[in-house]
Amino acid sequence: xxxxxxxxxxxxxxxxxxxxxxxxxxxxxxxxxxxxxxxxxxxxxxxxxxxxxxxxxxxxxxxxxxxxxxxxxxxxxxxxxxxxxxxxxxxxxxxxxxxxxxxxxxxxxxxxxxxxxxxxxxxxxxxxxxxxxxxxxxxxxxxxxxxxxxxxxxxxxxxxxxxxxxxxxxxxxxxxxxxxxxxxxxxxxxxxxxxxxxxxxxxxxxxxxxxxxxxxxxxxxxxxxxxxxxxxxxxxxxxxxxxxxxxxxxxxxxxxxxxxxxxxxxxxxxxxxxxxxxxxxxxxxxxxxxxxxxxxxxxxxxxxxxxxxxxxxxxxxxxxxxxxxxxxxxxxxxxxxxxxxxxxxxxxxxxxxxxxxxxxxxxxxxxxxxxxxxxxxxxxxxxxxxxxxxxxxxxxxxxxxxxxxxxxxxxxxxxxxxxxxxxxxxxxxxxxxxxxxxxxxxxxxxxxxxxxxxxxxxxxxxxxxxxxxxxxxxxxxxxxxxxxxxxxxxxxxxxxxxxxxxxxxxxxxxxxxxxxxxxxxxxxxxxxxxxxxxxxxxxxxxxxxxxxxxxxxxxxxxxxxxxxxxxxxxxxxxxxxxxxxxxxxxxxxxxxxxxxxxxxxxxxxxxxxxxxxxxxxxxxxxxxxxxxxxxxxxxxxxxxxxxxxxxxxxxxxxxxxxxxxxxxxxxxxxxxxxxxxxxxxxxxxxxxxxxxxxxxxxxxxxxxxxxxxxxxxxxxxxxxxxxxxxxxxxxxxxxxxxxxxxxxxxxxxxxxxxxxxxxxxxxxxxxxxxxxxxxxxxxxxxxxxxxxxxxxxxxxxxxxxxxxxxxxxxxxxxxxxxxxxxxxxxxxxxxxxxxxxxxxxxxxxxxxxxxxxxxxxxxxxxxxxxxxxxxxxxxxxxxxxxxxxxxxxxxxxxxxxxxxxxxxxxxxxxxxxxxxxxxxxxxx
RNA sequence: GGGCUCGUGGUCUAGCUGGUUAUGACGCGGCCCUUACAAGGCCGAGGUCGGUGGUUCGAACCCGCCCGAGCCCA
Numbered sequence: 001x002x003x004x005x006x007x008x009x010x011x012x013x014x015x016x017x018x019x020x021x022x023x024x025x026x027x028x029x030x031x032x033x034x035x036x037x038x039x040x041x042x043x044x045x046x047x048x049x050x051x052x053x054x055x056x057x058x059x060x061x062x063x064x065x066x067x068x069x070x071x072x073x074x075x076x077x078x079x080x081x082x083x084x085x086x087x088x089x090x091x092x093x094x095x096x097x098x099x100x101x102x103x104x105x106x107x108x109x110x111x112x113x114x115x116x117x118x119x120x121x122x123x124x125x126x127x128x129x130x131x132x133x134x135x136x137x138x139x140x141x142x143x144x145x146x147x148x149x150x151x152x153x154x155x156x157x158x159x160x161x162x163x164x165x166x167x168x169x170x171x172x173x174x175x176x177x178x179x180x181x182x183x184x185x186x187x188x189x190x191x192x193x194x195x196x197x198x199x200x201x202x203x204x205x206x207x208x209x210x211x212x213x214x215x216x217x218x219x220x221x222x223x224x225x226x227x228x229x230x231x232x233x234x235x236x237x238x239x240x241x242x243x244x245x246x247x248x249x250x251x252x253x254x255x256x257x258x259x260x261x262x263x264x265x266x267x268x269x270x271x272x273x274x275x276x277x278x279x280x281x282x283x284x285x286x287x288x289x290x291x292x293x294x295x296x297x298x299x300x301x302x303x304x305x306x307x308x309x310x311x312x313x314x315x316x317x318x319x320x321x322x323x324x325x326x327x328x329x330x331x332x333x334x335x336x337x338x339x340x341x342x343x344x345x346x347x348x349x350x351x352x353x354x355x356x357x358x359x360x361x362x363x364x365x366x367x368x369x370x371x372x373x374x375x376x377x378x379x380x381x382x383x384x385x386x387x388x389x390x391x392x393x394x395x396x397x398x399x400x401x402x403x404x405x406x407x408x409x410x411x412x413x414x415x416x417x418x419x420x421x422x423x424x425x426x427x428x429x430x431x432x433x434x435x436x437x438x439x440x441x442x443x444x445x446x447x448x449x450x451x452x453x454x455x456x457x458x459x460x461x462x463x464x465x466x467x468x469x470x471x472x473x474x475x476x477x478x479x480x481x482x483x484x485x486x487x488x489x490x491x492x493x494x495x496x497x498x499x500x501x502x503x504x505x506x507x508x509x510x511x512x513x514x515x516x517x518x519x520x521x522x523x524x525x526x527x528x529x530x531x532x533x534x535x536x537x538x539x540x541x542x543x544x545x546x547x548x549x550x551x552x553x554x555x556x557x558x559x560x561x562x563x564x565x566x567x568x569x570x571x572x573x574x575x576x577x578x579x580x581x582x583x584x585x586x587x588x589x590x591x592x593x594x595x596x597x598x599x600x601x602x603x604x605x606x607x608x609x610x611x612x613x614x615x616x617x618x619x620x621x622x623x624x625x626x627x628x629x630x631x632x633x634x635x636x637x638x639x640x641x642x643x644x645x646x647x648x649x650x651x652x653x654x655x656x657x658x659x660x661x662x663x664x665x666x667x668x669x670x671x672x673x674x675x676x677x678x679x680x681x682x683x684x685x686x687x688x689x690x691x692x693x694x695x696x697x698x699x700x701x702x703x704x705x706x707x708x709x710x711x712x713x714x715x716x717x718x719x720x721x722x723x724x725x726x727x728x729x730x731x732x733x734x735x736x737x738x739x740x741x742x743x744x745x746x747x748x749x750x751x752x753x754x755x756x757x758x759x760x761x762x763x764x765x766x767x768x769x770x771x772x773x774x775x776x777x778x779x780x781x782x783x784x785x786x787x788x789x790x791x792x793x794x795x796x797x798x799x800x801x802x803x804x805x806x807x808x809x810x811x812x813x814x815x816x817x818x819x820x821x822x823x824x825x826x827x828x829x830x831x832x833x834x835x836x837x838x839x840x841x842x843x844x845x846x847x848x849x850x851x852x853x854x855x856x857x858x859x860x861x862x863x864x865x866x867x868x869x870x871x872x873x874x875x876x877x878x879x880x881x882x883x884x885x886x887x888x889x890x891x892x893x894x895x896x897x898x899x900x901x902x903x904x905x906x907x908x909x910x911x912x913x914x915x916x917x918x919x920x921x922x923x924x
Numbered sequence: 925g926g927g928c929u930c931g932u933g934g935u936c937u938a939g940c941u942g943g944u945u946a947u948g949a950c951g952c953g954g955c956c957c958u959u960a961c962a963a964g965g966c967c968g969a970g971g972u973c974g975g976u977g978g979u980u981c982g983a984a985c986c987c988g989c990c991c992g993a994g995c996c997c998a
């Protein structure tokens with residue numbers, strides 16, 4: 001704490017002057033962090049039901065904070081703050097994903113080095129150092145968002161603890177038989193020189209050429225000498241292993257069973273029938289190369305074709321390409337086309353654009369290569385993963401179908417090995433004689449086989465005593481998918497010989513939030529991993545947030561230059577205003593960033609501030625509750641009860657936009673515009689003073705999840721002290737010496753209070769409603785007559801249910817003489833319209849409704865009043881309930897509950913008549 | 925090409941287990957300094973719910989087709 005008295009004074013929360021978010025927000029952010037207000041201090045034995053845990057997807061460090069981070073974390077924070085107040089302990093952790101290729105590149109760039117020049121552990125150390133700076137900056141910015149993250153509960157995917165968890169995970173799945181190592185075609189990035197998984201590919205439109213190339217028929221006695229195939233990749237011709245024709249392709253059926261000679265290279269390949277041929281494309285005859293695409297792989301496997309590798313791991317032509325050896329695929333393509341043309345094999349060539357599959361990280365088009373890789377078997381558990389998805393609550397629900405379609409479309413097992421120089425290594429060695437797999441011991445983890453020795457001296461299979469380390473590292477998703485386990489402190493218990501968690505009460509996590517673009521891989525992989533390890537679905541619910549678009553509802557992108565940086569926004573607007581904007585979108589919907597929406601938030605902060613000042617002026621801090629509240633005050637608190645109830649339900653269901661609007665409307669319109677205006681005229685009234693303070697405290701609590709800074713400032717300025725005193729009064733001993741500022745805030749903060757519950761106030765809500773209508777009508781009258789709102793009104797009569805609210809009306813509208821009429825005023829009424837209750841009329845009368853409508857329209861109807869009816873009935877036989885009127889129309893008798901008569905009133909007395917929904921007001 | 929989603933006053937939106945007067949905010953026009961707030965209050969204008977066909981007594985809401993936008997996956 002500062003010793004400078006001026007500074008202390010300036011720093012103290014107070015309602016003096018206007019609200020100054022710039023100073024206030026920073027101050028509270030710092031104090032919340034310093035005092036660890038949001039620290040998770042649940043204990044491992046506690047009830048999981050009162051523990052709310054969020055599993056946050058860790059952002060990549062090297063990327064700067066963007067609107068997606070801001071929005072995503074703010075939405076999570078709404079849930080965290082609400083749950084913390086509502087139902088017990090909350091864990092809102094934070095992680096950094098610094099284990100990926102992105103941070104390696106960052107390190108290389110920052111230090112101007114190449115990872116190849118370093119030993120793996122050394123390079124990782126450098127990565128950690130470089131990332132640390134970026135992480136510090138990122139942390140700072142995250143704290144500037146005011147999220148209630150527990151900064152004592154963080155992790156980095158590059159840290160040794162996480163490496164250990166990743167390797168443990170690998171060993172566990174291996175022992176469970178869920179992982180295998182296999183030599184098979186895999187998707188390969190020649191730029192990164194690594195295998196990648198299906199999910200790391202994306203399609204990109206590229207300009208290319210279609211080439212029609214003639215192949216000779218080599219076998220004797222064939223019906224023709226040659227045929228033509230079309231390809232975009234002539235450089236694959238040396239890798240051609242067969243030619244395919246569709247079995248239904250009559251035109252080319254003669255070729256099946258013959259042999260083709262590959263142009264230039266001269267090797268001969270079989271011509272085979274297979275229904276995977278696309279007959280619509282080109283000539284209907286296609287070549288199969290190892291490998292041009294996924295189809296080639298299927299053919300290779302189905303027809304047991306030979307492997308011809310013409311392209312190496314760096315996309316350079318191999319020895320097999322003959323004269324083209326050493327060229328890049330691009331160069332070889334051009335050279336081969338030229339030579340084909342020269343030798344007369346090229347029959348046609350034209351430009352096209354087509355979708356090429358590229359590695360999402362570097363945009364290099366991928367190859368398919370046969371190599372030995374590690375896989376997690378997933379295809380056989382698709383049903384279980386689907387079922388796991390069904391067990392979770394999806395917010396919004398519709399997002400589940402994306403997950404389902406994703407799983408249904410899976411065709412490959414999950415390839416988890418990457419041929420990269422850094423990352424988390426496989427804890428595996430292989431016998432140099434028999435290739436037997438040797439796993440590290442759990443207690444030794446984390447290990448790096450490149451620098452650590454295997455746990456055994458001789459191979460149990462063949463007795464050999466030399467081993468080769470596995471050089472590959474894990475796919476980063478293999479680690480990122482473990483965050484629930486990392487957050488719950490999952491580890492191997494050597495003594496018990498089983499996995500256990502430091503905080504089992506956290507798992508499964510209550511909420512997994514993330515953007516809708518990463519459902520397919522991040523969420524999916526996390527479910528796969530955690531489910532396989534624990535047999536449980538890792539999340540009760542998943543919250544899928546939409547994207548922040550630009551003001552024209554277009555996606556923000558660097559290339560379009562329409563990116564809005566959080567820094568810029570926060571420089572101009574209070575965090576609370578930004579949060580209020582973030583709460584405006586229904587969860588799952590994309591929504592635009594528009595400045596005017598931030599202004600709306602700013603206005604709200606100002607309103608809350610000013611209303612608080614007024615409340616503070618109107619009522620003592622802690623008024624006693626009177627034995628009997630007056631009608632107007634009881635009405636407010638009853639309305640507040642309703643609001644609390646609805647709001648709680650909305651928030652519990654992640655309906656932040658609805659909660660926000662409900663609260664804003666009630667606070668602004670009902671409390672400020674209606675009640676406060678009335679309260680101003682009721683100074684020194686104990687009933688009103690009590691209601692004012694009760695409502696005000698409750699409003700601060702209700703707004704706290706949305707507007708944490710301004711509510712904390714007001715709370716601390718007005719109530720924190722008395723609450724602290726109150727607590728000590730209730731407890732047995734004296735109040736303990738105030739601890740340092742930090743510890744105290746953990747108890748006095750508005751954010752650690754209990755969420756409000758309805759207090760059971762009962763009031764005549766109808767009367768309140770009628771009174772507000774009357775006030776509104778009088779306001780309208782003044783406004784239309786250009787009177788100021790505090791102008792006096794001589795005499796007003798009201799006919800309507802405003803019992804108990806007479807004084808409120810009189811005072812707030814400055815009515816000298818208010819009369820409540822027992823009888824309707826001198827008015828003549830005339831039927832203006834008849835409203836039918838179609839919802840019951842429709843089902844009952846069906847197509848007759850049209851006639852009824854027409855009858856009313858044309859005036860051919862009769863209203864029989866209750867009196868008339870009873871007179872009629874008295875002559876009839878059965879006397880029954882005759883309180884009700886009747887409507888005779890179109891040959892039907894409609895009962896009272898089916899229609900309502902709208903009257904047009906004409907006032908024949910003195911003065912002016914104002915009408916409202918449920919009251920009549922006469923001004924004299 | 926397949927799937928999902930969306931299309932409501934000038935702008936952003938609520939409403940969508942069908943019920944006839946379509947919600948609110950911003951913007952716009954007018955009035956009002958009233959015991960906090962003029963960056964406030966009050967009042968008002970403005971939409972037939974992308975188009976079209978159908979189901980129904982009745983459709984913004986259900987169904988078909990079309991147009992437009994976005995996302996995911998090939």
